[in-house]
Amino acid sequence: MRSFVCSPMPIFFLFVVHILGAISVATASKGIRCFHLELTHALTYPDGVPKSTFLINGTSPGPLIEADEGDWINVTVVNKLPVPTSIHFHGIMQRGTPFSDGVPGVTQLPVKSGEVYSYVFQVEGQYGFSWYHAHYRGYSSDGLYGPVYIRPKKERKRPYRLVTNDSVELQTLYELEKSPATLISNDHFKYTMDELMARMENYGIEPMCLQSVLINGYGRIYCHNETTFQQLRRKKPPMIIDSMGCFRAHDNKGYDHLSIDHDALETPGYSKQCQETFSKNYIHYTNGSEWQYINVLNAGGQFTKAFSIDAHDLIVIAIDGIFVDPVRVQQLMIPVGSRVTILVETKHDRYRPGQDVFAIRFAVALNPQYIEGIGYLKYGSESSNATQDGLNEEALQETSSMRFQELDGTLRDPSFRSLWPHETKPLEESCKLKYKNANKTFSFFLNRTGPVHFSMFENGTRLSTHFENVEPLLNRLGDEKADHLNDVNGLIRSINHNEVVDLIINNYKSYSHPVHLHGHLFHLVSFSPTENFPFTSVQEAVDANYPNVNLTTPPYFDVAFVPPGGHAVLRFVADNPGMWLLHCHNLGHLIGGMGAILLESPDLIQILTSNGPLGAAENTSFLNRRIRKST
Ligand SMILES: *[C@@H]1O[C@H](CO)[C@@H](O)[C@H](O)[C@H]1NC(C)=O
Ligand SMILES: *[C@@H]1O[C@H](CO)[C@@H](O)[C@H](O)[C@H]1NC(C)=O
Ligand SMILES: *[C@@H]1O[C@H](CO)[C@@H](O)[C@H](O)[C@H]1NC(C)=O
Ligand SMILES: *[C@@H]1O[C@H](CO)[C@@H](O)[C@H](O)[C@H]1NC(C)=O
Ligand SMILES: *[C@@H]1O[C@H](CO)[C@@H](O)[C@H](O)[C@H]1NC(C)=O
Ligand SMILES: *[C@@H]1O[C@H](CO)[C@@H](O)[C@H](O)[C@H]1NC(C)=O
Numbered sequence: 001m002r003s004f005v006c007s008p009m010p011i012f013f014l015f016v017v018h019i020l021g022a023i024s025v026a027t028a029s030k031g032i033r034c035f036h037l038e039l040t041h042a043l044t045y046p047d048g049v050p051k052s053t054f055l056i057n058g059t060s061p062g063p064l065i066e067a068d069e070g071d072w073i074n075v076t077v078v079n080k081l082p083v084p085t086s087i088h089f090h091g092i093m094q095r096g097t098p099f100s101d102g103v104p105g106v107t108q109l110p111v112k113s114g115e116v117y118s119y120v121f122q123v124e125g126q127y128g129f130s131w132y133h134a135h136y137r138g139y140s141s142d143g144l145y146g147p148v149y150i151r152p153k154k155e156r157k158r159p160y161r162l163v164t165n166d167s168v169e170l171q172t173l174y175e176l177e178k179s180p181a182t183l184i185s186n187d188h189f190k191y192t193m194d195e196l197m198a199r200m201e202n203y204g205i206e207p208m209c210l211q212s213v214l215i216n217g218y219g220r221i222y223c224h225n226e227t228t229f230q231q232l233r234r235k236k237p238p239m240i241i242d243s244m245g246c247f248r249a250h251d252n253k254g255y256d257h258l259s260i261d262h263d264a265l266e267t268p269g270y271s272k273q274c275q276e277t278f279s280k281n282y283i284h285y286t287n288g289s290e291w292q293y294i295n296v297l298n299a300g301g302q303f304t305k306a307f308s309i310d311a312h313d314l315i316v317i318a319i320d321g322i323f324v325d326p327v328r329v330q331q332l333m334i335p336v337g338s339r340v341t342i343l344v345e346t347k348h349d350r351y352r353p354g355q356d357v358f359a360i361r362f363a364v365a366l367n368p369q370y371i372e373g374i375g376y377l378k379y380g381s382e383s384s385n386a387t388q389d390g391l392n393e394e395a396l397q398e399t400s401s402m403r404f405q406e407l408d409g410t411l412r413d414p415s416f417r418s419l420w421p422h423e424t425k426p427l428e429e430s431c432k433l434k435y436k437n438a439n440k441t442f443s444f445f446l447n448r449t450g451p452v453h454f455s456m457f458e459n460g461t462r463l464s465t466h467f468e469n470v471e472p473l474l475n476r477l478g479d480e481k482a483d484h485l486n487d488v489n490g491l492i493r494s495i496n497h498n499e500v501v502d503l504i505i506n507n508y509k510s511y512s513h514p515v516h517l518h519g520h521l522f523h524l525v526s527f528s529p530t531e532n533f534p535f536t537s538v539q540e541a542v543d544a545n546y547p548n549v550n551l552t553t554p555p556y557f558d559v560a561f562v563p564p565g566g567h568a569v570l571r572f573v574a575d576n577p578g579m580w581l582l583h584c585h586n587l588g589h590l591i592g593g594m595g596a597i598l599l600e601s602p603d604l605i606q607i608l609t610s611n612g613p614l615g616a617a618e619n620t621s622f623l624n625r626r627i628r629k630s631t
């Protein structure tokens with residue numbers, strides 16, 4: 001059969017792949033789900049102020065991509081933007097389809113303006129909440145992001161019985177699992193990412209001062225007074241905090257030398273006088289259900305978020321899509337790129353439909369800015385109120401006394417509990433750590449090596465500037481040996497099939513970095529927020545009884561938050577041939593070079609070697625692809 005047939009209905013077809021150039025594997029599958037995404041450029045007013053935005057099918061976030069575990073998916077992207085781009089499916093492993101990973105310069109050429117490009121992959125053996133976003137320059141933050149949800153197959157173990165044994169409630173949870181709600185926050189700057197990057201290059205300023213925090217594309221500019229800011233800082237040294245809540249950090253020289261751009265929002269400490277807006281905030285209606293099943297994502301390109309819903313506990317059931325032992329908390333700490341799935345009990349015997357409303361808060365945590373995005377959890381349904389804007393602001397004022405966190409994300413009471421993704425345990429046996437020893441260890445060192453230069457390597461090596469526009473590395477594998485790749489910065493070559501690989505990631509003192517690995521989930525086998533890993537391998541640490549090593553029940557996810565001065569050790573099994581980026585998910589840091597490319601099992605990588613590079617748009621007939629063996 002020569003091509004897939006798009007169908008939401010189960011149909012059967014043969015998908016023929018050639019592995020190692022010799023074996024033909026015929027895989028029968030249920031069908032393929034096709035999604036069409038049109039990328040356009042428009043002026044929008046997400047927080048009441050006009051901004052040049054990139055949209056997906058006219059919206060940002062873009063439409064949901066949903067499927068059942070095991071499905072094939074075909075996402076066809078029509079680039080009607082004035083710029084090139086690409087789409088990466090964050091959390092989708094791309095097993096057998098590394099060329100659909102969406103990283104320009106590594107797995108494809110950028111999709112140029114006017115071109116069409118299809119990403120085809122299978123979600124076999126994976127489920128839960130992921131997301132898609134542009135992986136070219138910083139365009140993700142300009143609006144190119146959206147949710148992906150893969151419904152788990154029947155056989156998987158669920159955590160629901162650890163939450164309730166009431167059969168009606170269990171049924172509700174199974175029902176809600178089919179189409180969970182989504183809350184996505186984005187860091188919204190006054191300027192577009194290209195404008196910010198130009199400023200970064202010219203003035204050595206990182207984008208650090210948000211205009212607003214959006215929730216599902218909605219937001220407002222809130223202005224807080226000096227008293228509020230100073231109270232938040234009461235236990236810390238005095239500092240200049242501007243009207244947008246941005247403050248000058250001690251270690252950035254205050255940008256005092258700058259003679260221009262002082263007014264511009266992205267210069268911490270110099271924002272223009274804050275101008276409040278009253279645009280619409282996002283409203284999540286309970287629709288009368290006793291439970292809310294919500295996928296929460298920090299899609300922001302910049303800051304970790306402290307998330308909470310006033311007066312409502314959060315029961316965490318999955319991290320990065322993977323079910324975990326449920327934990328009841330009042331607050332989630334969500335690094336950039338991380339996803340947390342929660343259950344929230346909405347008690348309709350206590351709160352009144354059409355009336356009671358509670359704030360949903362995404363606050364920038366660990367600052368350097370005091371700012372939060374607010375949405376509403378509203379009892380009742382949209383129709384139980386005549387107008388969308390008929391929000392009871394008075395009721396909101398009342399319930400805000402029941403809030404858990406301050407504007408800076410700190411908890412208001414020591415009895416409240418907060419949870420980081422790295423404090424969870426995977427639920428299913430299959431997601432637990434199986435390997436006590438690693439075959440290979442690689443070390444990384446997160447450092448700022450220049451005003452706008454960031455590196456993952458001890459010697460300061462960075463991903464090359466504009467690596468995104470070069471001939472994709474996957475293509476360069478070709479027939480010959482990988483000699484072509486000698487000039488590639490930050491390439492790790494020696495990962496062989498089925499090896500157990502440890503990545504030791506130490507962080508220098510000044511910034512935190514959310515490190516994301518493509519193509520794999522990993523176990524966090526050692527972590528410390530305060531010290532670098534004092535060994536050269538996990539085995540040495542085990543031999544020394546190092547207390548931060550965790551080989552019994554380590555967390556399992558795809559983003560590791562590495563605090564300043566701390567470390568994370570990631571362990572994964574190299575069972576997915578491909579070229580996988582390992583990078584900081586702070587967009588400014590990634591653009592500044594903070595990444596590495598893991599070349600895994602080059603002999604087994606399936607590559608498209610027909611005419612031209614993978615980026616030859618329109619040509620999605622990769623069923624015809626020949627798989628070559630590098631000899
Ligand atoms: C994916 O969908 C596009 C648009 O419908 C189609 O042209 C292309 O052939 C499909 N790709 C595969 C591999 O089926
Ligand atoms: C996006 O818009 C296109 C064109 O209007 C439409 O065909 C497609 O179904 C939309 N995609 C999704 C996922 O809604
Ligand atoms: C439900 O029942 C199981 C098995 O008896 C038990 O392990 C679990 O703790 C119960 N769940 C709750 C929420 O009580
Ligand atoms: C500052 O804001 C707080 C909280 O909104 C308010 O209680 C206080 O009265 C304000 N102070 C001044 C000086 O405006
Ligand atoms: C509530 O119902 C509306 C209208 O049917 C729907 O759009 C929305 O997604 C529902 N919300 C939840 C949380 O299920
Ligand atoms: C390992 O990690 C889990 C999950 O974060 C935690 O509950 C457990 O206490 C950790 N064990 C050790 C020995 O650190």
Ligand SMILES: *[C@@H]1O[C@H](CO)[C@@H](O)[C@H](O)[C@H]1NC(C)=O
Binds near residue numbers: 445447448449450460
């Ligand atoms: C971090 O970068 C700075 C600036 O380039 C350099 O001086 C320093 O040696 C680096 N630190 C380490 C441990 O590599």
Ligand SMILES: *[C@@H]1O[C@H](CO)[C@@H](O)[C@H](O)[C@H]1NC(C)=O
Binds near residue numbers: 457458459460461490
């Ligand atoms: C820096 O270290 C990396 C990783 O060890 C290595 O591949 C690269 O060749 C080194 N670069 C320089 C300039 O020494």
Ligand SMILES: *[C@@H]1O[C@H](CO)[C@@H](O)[C@H](O)[C@H]1NC(C)=O
Binds near residue numbers: 437438439496498
């Ligand atoms: C990895 O190491 C183990 C021993 O620790 C060994 O049995 C296994 O063969 C090694 N795997 C590979 C792929 O080298």
Ligand SMILES: *[C@@H]1O[C@H](CO)[C@@H](O)[C@H](O)[C@H]1NC(C)=O
Binds near residue numbers: 611618619620621622
């Ligand atoms: C697409 O690729 C196939 C080989 O995989 C080739 O035969 C065909 O000519 C290409 N089509 C275009 C439009 O480039």
Ligand SMILES: CC(=O)N[C@H]1CO[C@H](CO)[C@@H](O)[C@@H]1O
Binds near residue numbers: 354355384386391
């Ligand atoms: C029709 C309806 O239920 N309207 C309600 C909308 O919300 C306000 C305040 O939140 C209520 O007072 C109305 O009764």
Ligand SMILES: [Cu+2]
Binds near residue numbers: 514586594
């Ligand atoms: Cu970073």
